[in-house]
Amino acid sequence: MQEEALEYHRGGKIHLEAKHKLENQADLQLTYTPGMGYAAEAIIEDKSKSFDYSWRQSAVAIVCNGTAVLGYGNVGPEAALPVMEGKSVVFKRFAELNAVPLCINETEPEAIVRFCHQIQPSFGGILLEDIKAPECFEIERQLKNTLAIPIFHDDQHGTAVVVLAGLINTLKLTEQTADNLKIVINGAGAAGLATARLLHEYGFKNITLLDSKGIVCRERADLNKYKIEALEYTNLENTSGQLIDALNQADIFIGLSKANLLGAAEIAAMKPEPIVFALANPVPEIMPDLAKQLGVKIIATGRADYPNQVNNVLAFPGILKAAMDKKSQINNKMLISAAQGLAACVENPCFEKIIPMAFDDGVFDSVYQAIMQN
Numbered sequence: 001m002q003e004e005a006l007e008y009h010r011g012g013k014i015h016l017e018a019k020h021k022l023e024n025q026a027d028l029q030l031t032y033t034p035g036m037g038y039a040a041e042a043i044i045e046d047k048s049k050s051f052d053y054s055w056r057q058s059a060v061a062i063v064c065n066g067t068a069v070l071g072y073g074n075v076g077p078e079a080a081l082p083v084m085e086g087k088s089v090v091f092k093r094f095a096e097l098n099a100v101p102l103c104i105n106e107t108e109p110e111a112i113v114r115f116c117h118q119i120q121p122s123f124g125g126i127l128l129e130d131i132k133a134p135e136c137f138e139i140e141r142q143l144k145n146t147l148a149i150p151i152f153h154d155d156q157h158g159t160a161v162v163v164l165a166g167l168i169n170t171l172k173l174t175e176q177t178a179d180n181l182k183i184v185i186n187g188a189g190a191a192g193l194a195t196a197r198l199l200h201e202y203g204f205k206n207i208t209l210l211d212s213k214g215i216v217c218r219e220r221a222d223l224n225k226y227k228i229e230a231l232e233y234t235n236l237e238n239t240s241g242q243l244i245d246a247l248n249q250a251d252i253f254i255g256l257s258k259a260n261l262l263g264a265a266e267i268a269a270m271k272p273e274p275i276v277f278a279l280a281n282p283v284p285e286i287m288p289d290l291a292k293q294l295g296v297k298i299i300a301t302g303r304a305d306y307p308n309q310v311n312n313v314l315a316f317p318g319i320l321k322a323a324m325d326k327k328s329q330i331n332n333k334m335l336i337s338a339a340q341g342l343a344a345c346v347e348n349p350c351f352e353k354i355i356p357m358a359f360d361d362g363v364f365d366s367v368y369q370a371i372m373q374n
Contacts, residue, residue, distance in 0.1 A: 013085040014092075014101075051124065060099040060320060061123040062087050063116060065106055068132035068155070068190070071281050077103035080130055087129060087154075087316075094364045095317035097324075099127065109135045113142045120147055125324045127316065128153040133189040134224050144330075150323035152330055156194035158312035161319065162355065163195050163254060163277060164202055164339035166300055166310060169349035170275055173298070176251075178203035182271075184246045185234075186210045186285070187256030188227055195254060200233040201332045202339075207234045208246045212257075215239060215246050244269055251275060259283035264294055273297035279310050298351050307352040314342055314358060318367030326372065334371050341370025 022031055029035055039053035051057040066080035067073075084101030091099035102119070106112055112135075116126055126149060128140055136153060143151045152158075171178065183204055185192050188211035196209050209216040209230055216227050217240045223231075239245065243261065247253065247269040254277040255261065262285045267274065276291055278284035281302040288306045291299045300308035319338050323330045345356040345366050356363050 009082050009085075013082070014088045050121065055098060056122065056124050057324065058096065058098050059123045060091060060097050060125045060127055060324075061116075061119055062099050062101045062127045062129055063112070063131075064101070064103050064129045065112065065131055066103060067107060067130065067135075069130045074132065077105050084129060087127065090313050091317055091320075094313070094358075095321040095368075097125075097317070097321060107135070109139045109142075112139050113146075116143055116147065116151075120149060123149060125150045125152070125320050127320060128155075130155065133193075134226050136190050137193075137226050148327075150320060150328065150330055152316065152320045152323065153190065153194075154312055154316045155190040157198070157319070157330070157335055158315045159191040159256070159279070159310065160195040160198040161315040161335050161339045161342065162310045162312060163279075164198055164336070165314075165342035166277065166308065166355045167199070167204075167252070167275075168339060168343040169346055169354040170252075170298055173349055173351065173354070174275075179205045181251040182206045182208070182249060183252045183254065184208050184210070184243075184250045185254045185256065186243060186246075186261065188216055188230070189256065191279075192254075192256045193226055193230055195256065196230055196234055198332060198335055198339075202336055206236070208239070208250075209234045210243055210246055214242045253277065253285075255279055255285035257285065259285065262286035262291075267291070267294040267296060276300070277310060298354060300355065308355050309357070310355060311358060314356065314363060315367060318364045319371065321364075322368045322371035334374055337370040337374045338367045341366040341368075344370075 021027055042053055043049045062084045064080050064084050066075050066077040069075050069080045069083055080103045081101055084103055088099040088101055091097040104115060128136060131139060140151060140153045181204065185196050188209050196207050199207060215235060216223065216230060217235055218231060218238050219240060244266060247266055250270045252275040256279050258280050274296055275298045276296045277300045278286050279302045284301045288299045288301060300310050302310050315338060345360055345363050346353055
């Protein structure tokens with residue numbers, strides 16, 4: 001597949017295309033001068049008219065510095081560009097949004113914030129993508145507090161929404177409630193922290209968070225401020241230890257970390273017939289076949305070649321499109337609505353399908369409408 005993929009990417013995956021024909025002098029007068037001057041004059045009178053007389057209402061900036069790209073890590077903005085082009089294609093296909101990859105050679109949060117302020121007049125929304133933690137948290141926070149257009153950090157909230165959607169359908173299948181389940185989240189980066197926060201907002205009360213050094217607890221002096229904030233709603237019993245300790249009698253494991261962390265001992269430590277979301281890519285924390293052999297009831301991964309793929313494509317087009325149409329910053333209530341809309345796309349959940357697939361009927365519309373009707 002490598003050769004086919006490289007040929008597919010040759011010359012890039014996106015291009016700019018005019019909406020109107022340009023075939024004669026009359027067309028030129030409308031497209032260029034004097035026609036464009038009338039649009040400019042209308043915007044001079046009222047800057048909000050830029051959403052009416054330019055592409056701004058449908059334009060998204062994908063801002064990336066290449067410091068946390070897929071499973072590759074800090075590869076730089078050049079290597080991130082084909083990944084961001086892929087996001088652009090998804091936006092166009094599912095949300096009819098024109099998304100422009102802007103891969104920048106910058107790592108300082110304040111400089112990235114300034115950059116986003118400078119480009120704001122050209123776009124109706126900004127997608128932050130593949131910016132490493134913890135810098136991504138402060139960048140998002142500052143932008144949401146200071147910009148008038150919606151900001152969405154897909155690595156955080158896209159993952160969290162799809163995970164929650166899967167858990168909503170899991171609750172239906174197991175006839176359990178959110179407040180009496182023990183959840184272990186392994187990985188306290190962008191996706192892990194956002195997932196913990198959203199699950200708490202939804203109603204899950206017993207959440208334990210781990211990073212590479214073990215359980216996130218109050219005794220640890222090495223925690224950044226974002227992990228300290230997470231202690232307000234995770235690990236309420238203040239336990240310490242490693243993954244095997246956290247998994248004791250756990251109902252649900254959510255892995256946002258690295259490959260092959262779960263084996264027979266870890267699954268045995270959990271309650272019978274546990275739920276496992278093994279989302280490390282490309283190799284999950286446990287392979288689905290092994291998980292089933294060890295008694296896991298429901299298994300989800302980030303892979304397309306197994307059932308229950310947790311894929312951000314299900315979430316980010318509808319969420320950002322709705323926020324842009326509402327001209328609203330994105331909040332947890334909107335994210336929960338998106339997850340509920342996504343979960344509803346699976347009419348008859350079963351162990352092998354708790355999450356819809358991208359090309360299932362109505363996925364984008366369900367997410368979009370759930371937020372618009374919020």
